[in-house]
Amino acid sequence: MRYLPMWLALLWPLASLAAPLEVFVSVLPQATFVARVGEEHVKVSALTRPGQNHETFEPTPQQVADIARADLFIGIGMPFEQAWLPRLRAANPRMRVLDAREGIDLLPLDHHDHEGDPGHAGPVPTADEAGDPHLWTSPLLAARMSASIRDTLAELDPAHAEDYGRNQAEFAAELAALDQEIRLQLKDLPSRTFLVFHPAWGYFAQAYGLTQVPIEQGGKEPGARTLVTLIEQARRDQIRVVFIQPQSDPRFAEQIAHAINGQVIAIDPLAPDYVANLRAVARQIAAAGTPNP
Numbered sequence: 001m002r003y004l005p006m007w008l009a010l011l012w013p014l015a016s017l018a019a020p021l022e023v024f025v026s027v028l029p030q031a032t033f034v035a036r037v038g039e040e041h042v043k044v045s046a047l048t049r050p051g052q053n054h055e056t057f058e059p060t061p062q063q064v065a066d067i068a069r070a071d072l073f074i075g076i077g078m079p080f081e082q083a084w085l086p087r088l089r090a091a092n093p094r095m096r097v098l099d100a101r102e103g104i105d106l107l108p109l110d111h112h113d114h115e116g117d118p119g120h121a122g123p124v125p126t127a128d129e130a131g132d133p134h135l136w137t138s139p140l141l142a143a144r145m146s147a148s149i150r151d152t153l154a155e156l157d158p159a160h161a162e163d164y165g166r167n168q169a170e171f172a173a174e175l176a177a178l179d180q181e182i183r184l185q186l187k188d189l190p191s192r193t194f195l196v197f198h199p200a201w202g203y204f205a206q207a208y209g210l211t212q213v214p215i216e217q218g219g220k221e222p223g224a225r226t227l228v229t230l231i232e233q234a235r236r237d238q239i240r241v242v243f244i245q246p247q248s249d250p251r252f253a254e255q256i257a258h259a260i261n262g263q264v265i266a267i268d269p270l271a272p273d274y275v276a277n278l279r280a281v282a283r284q285i286a287a288a289g290t291p292n293p
Helices: 006-016 028-041 061-067 079-091 139-156 158-186 202-207 224-236 251-259 274-288
Strands: 021-025 042-046 072-075 096-099 193-196 211-214 241-244 263-266
Touching: 021 028, 021 061, 028 042, 028 139, 028 158, 028 274, 061 079, 072 079, 072 139, 096 139, 139 158, 139 202, 158 274, 202 211, 211 224, 224 251, 241 251, 241 274, 251 263
Parallel strands: 021 042, 021 072, 072 096, 193 211, 193 241, 241 263
Antiparallel strands: none
């Protein structure tokens, strides 16, 4: 039996414990995807935190300093990325940058999703143009992004490529089951239109044949004429719920809810507990789309 020299035996455990990859992402759901694929081999941080407005967010000096040590940044097209990504690259030229939108057809941000009317939303933007960044609201798109994460982590850390592959396969299977569960839940929904303040659920609506009607347009509250049109549409479609994000000011949504004799319900596209949250959102939308007996 061969034995390692004493000095090598002492160093061997340290050599086998490689430091985890330092990964930064834009929003919390992305952090969940990275953590599920990378597990103990990654240390992942989201730039935006719970309660922050990701439309107006700017990284703190501490975050910029932390990114200077990162191995990987995964963007998804949030507004702050266009202004800040060149600075983050300059702070850490060796950092790998992955665009999670690569290979995915983007929706315009302020579109309505009409089943059977693919031309309604207008031209499909590319990843180089302003498009809807909320890709993660579709479980199947989340699975596609997790595959990109798997491949990138494996390139950066080939020693653990097998782990990344196994973890991603397990996560993708869970997402496929979630997709089927939601699809069945929403399949025969009587009302397929839902009213949201901020248009964050476009990919969810597209996946399940729903129509998202956003109140906010271009990041601004609607004018009086648009507001009247929205209220008339809500009454015509028997909509009784206005969905908002927990990060939003509810006062404007409450005015609309009062006008349609409805209520305001918060659903969070940024919750880190991705599977449980999307399951809860589907239940809320299903309840809102089912007329009261």
